[in-house]
Amino acid sequence: MNLSIDHFPVGLELDVSYPNFTASLSLLSTTQLKFEIKEGPLAHIEIVDIHVVPLGNSLFTVSWQEKDGATVTNVQDFDRGLIHSHATLRTASSCG
Structure with missing residues (x-):
């Protein structure tokens, strides 16, 4: 089965809530987001x-992967309007 990236919703803006913060995402293309x-x-x-x-x-x-080394993996379910996310964040000692 060959799944297509054609239906990835480029241009969509969404908010993802984590326990201690919220991130706003803008899907710029199939290769970049802000x-x-x-x-x-x-x-x-x-x-x-x-x-x-x-x-x-x-x-x-x-x-x-972000510039500070943090990594994020999302499972984005656009039919249900849900995002399941896992992030490994930079350590407190590198916050500055």
Whole structure:
């Protein structure tokens, strides 16, 4: 089965809530997104290269690494309007 990236919703903007912060994502293309964390010690804006894997229907895995070494993997379910996310964040000692 050859799943297509054609249905990845380029141009969509969405918010993802984590326990301690919210990130706003803008899907710029199938290879880049922009995120913004507006408040707290992790606050910043960055454009990152992404790896998108279609899982079927409107379901995609999207992953990236940030400049500070943080990594994020999302399972984005656009049929249900849900994002399941896992992030490994920079350590507190590198927050500055």
